Amino acid sequence: MSKKTNSLIFMVIATIVNVVxxxxxxxxxLLLLNALAGAFPESPLIPALIILVFLGVIVLSFFTYxxxxxxxxxxxxxxxxxxxxxSGGRNRRGKTD
Numbered sequence: 842m843s844k845k846t847n848s849l850i851f852m853v854i855a856t857i858v859n860v861v862x863x864x865x866x867x868x869x870x871l872l873l874l875n876a877l878a879g880a881f882p883e884s885p886l887i888p889a890l891i892i893l894v895f896l897g898v899i900v901l902s903f904f905t906y907x908x909x910x911x912x913x914x915x916x917x918x919x920x921x922x923x924x925x926x927x928s929g930g931r932n933r934r935g936k937t938d
Contacts, residue, residue, distance in 0.1 A: 862909075
């Protein structure tokens with residue numbers, strides 16, 4: 842397999858793992874919110890807490906995913922086995938001043 846194929850396979854698997862992490866944190870956050878809403882059923886803060894839970898889930902899943910990818914990269918030395926899928930956006934015509 843080429844380095845580009847390795848990169849593509851890694852990105853597909855990493856995306857699936859990221860979605861699973863997001864779903865797990867979402868379920869846990871909603872369960873905690875449900876327990877809190879059960880304790881205070883008439884609270885006017887519940888809609889704001891729902892928004893905070895979803896924002897927290899997104900931030901927490903992004904943080905967890907980035908730490909996991911960095912750990913995998915260091916642990917299995919993935920930089921030697923993969924190539925970037927997209928070019929760096931360099932200007933190929935040269936500098937124009």
